[in-house]
Amino acid sequence: MHETTTMRAKWTVMLKIVFPILITQIALYLMSFFDVLMSSKYSTADLAGVSIGSSIWLPVYTGLSGILLSITPIVAQFVGAKRQKEATFSVQQGFYVAIVLAIIIFGLLMAGINPLLNAMTLEPEVQRIAHDYLIAMSFGLIPLFVYSVLRCFIDALGKTRISMFITLLATPVNIFFNYLLIFGKFGFPELGGVGSGVASAITYWIICAVAIVITMKGQPFKNFKLYASWPKIHFAKWLEICKIGVPIGLSIFAETSIFSVVAIMMSNYSTAVIGAHQIAMNFASLTYMMPLSIAMGATILVGFEVGAKRFKDARIYSYISVVTAVIFSFISATILIFFREQIAGVYSTDPQVLSLATQFLIYAAFFQLSDAIQAPVQGALRGYKDVTITFIMAMISYWVIGLPLGYVIANYTDLGPFGYWIGLISGLTAGAITLSFRLIIVQRKAKKESQETSSIAL
Structure with a gap:
């Protein structure tokens, strides 16, 4: 990454950072997409089981692994300030935190899967598939979390193409093993949805x-001598990572878990409703990859500029990010509305679904x-390391506004399961408004501090 002086240069840098992140996020999403898609081709019960399992897995993984996202602004600011040794030390301590988190989650999953699934009104076969799917996924926790740290490190250096x-x-690789293990090809066991x-x-x-291997031998990563x-x-560095990362993780958990809670509430409806809800949510998650990628790019760029004390540039990158995401949202919404029948047809042939x-x-x-x-x-707020108030706003938006409103509409109007979606939309809207005001406050504070520092220097 480098300093930019014109708006065109900033757009160019942002797109160079964001595009590989987008491809990376889509590739990660496609793993879940093909888990659901290929399981749906096996049976409706496997579709429902994997849907329930992934709805439990997603908030647990994204929420706790979200703690590790603090590595990105920490390293980005150190790199911007040209403090390489401190960046290396932060990543190494991040490895330790990742392994501890993975072990904790593994233990929680082992202890909590059965009570959680027993609390749902699931068909026995759907419950079995969801249980075994989660057990299988949990054995990938340690490498997944370690990779999350490495990806944050790679992205913080602006080398998002490597992550891609x-x-x-x-x-x-995931599709290949799905094919072997879901359908039992070439002598492998036929595991159905659990195989995914x-x-x-x-x-x-x-x-x-x-x-x-790449961060050990490739440039510029090997200059940091991680290994x-x-x-x-x-523990002081762990505290710094967690002080920034825990609010990030909790904010992500607040957002993703509400979708999972809705999916669990959908278990009170028929298997067809569960499957149809998951289809819509699965594709909506795909379109979300663009604003999510822009958000990750904003963290890197804003963090880099804040580390270099270029607060005006940080503010410009924030605005560019929002404008780009809004333009894309109109395109994706149009696709969803006009091609919804074709989209649904990709997932299932069941007329009711x-x-x-x-x-x-x-x-x-x-x-x-x-x-x-x-x-x-x-x-952008994460780039400023402003995370605690963001978490509180997210909790209020999703859990105080979104979920209760959705529950009331779903259970006390004729809209039924669609009411939950209205609640989710309301929560997201409330979050968008309150977070925007918070960003303006943080930017003004950074500008004021910069002006005070300049006056003292003079």
Whole structure:
């Protein structure tokens, strides 16, 4: 990364950073996409089981691994300030934190899967598939979390194409093992939807190994000497990582878990409703990859500029990110509305599932604008290391506004399961508005501090 002086140069740098992140996020998403898609081709029960399992897995993984996202602004600011040794030390301590988190999550999953699934009104076969899927996925936790740290390090240096390359390798590997293990091809056991969980765990080990080799031997990563010597555990650095990362992780958990809670509440409806809801949510997650990628790019760029004390440039990158995401949201919403029948048809041939999915996809289209604002705004705030207030706002938006409103509409009006989607849209909108105001406050504070520092220097 480098300093830019014109708006055109900033757009160019942002797109160079964001495009590889987008490809990376889509590749990661495609692993979940093909888990659901290929399981749906096996049976409706496997579709429902994997849907429930992934709805539990996603918030647990994204929320706790979100703690590791603090590595990105920490390293980006150190690199911007030309403090390489401190960046290396932060990444190494991040490895330790990642392994501890993975062990904790593994223990929680082992202890909590059965009570959680027993609390749902699931068909026995759907419950079995969800249980075994989660067990299989959990054996990939350690490599997945270690890779998350490495990816944050790689991205913080602006080398997002490397992350893209690694993750693109993961998609065909995951599809290949899905094919072998879901359908029992070439002598492999026929595991149905559970096979997709085994395939994902195998894939996580492979991409982690590839990332280690690249950061060990490739430029500019080997200059940081991540593996030359291992420092002792430094709890003060753990505290810094967690002080920034925990609010980030909790914010992500607040957002992703509400979708999972809705999916669990959908278990009170028929298997067809569960499947149709998951189809719409799965495709909406794909369109979300663009604003999410822009948000991750905003964290890198804003963090780099803040580290270099160029607060005006940081503010400009924030605005560019939001504008780009909003433009994309109108395009994706149009696609969802006009091609919803074709989209649903990719996932299932069940007439009842298709009919419901086309209706859910209409609501998914309205997600787009709120997501296009709140995601890049959150990314920019992380670049400033402003995370605690962001977490509180997210909790209020999703859990105080979104979920209760959705529950009331779903259970006390004729809209039924569609009411939950109205609640989700309301929560996302509230989040977009409040986070935007927070970003303006943080930017004004940074500008004021910069002016005071300049006056003292003079």
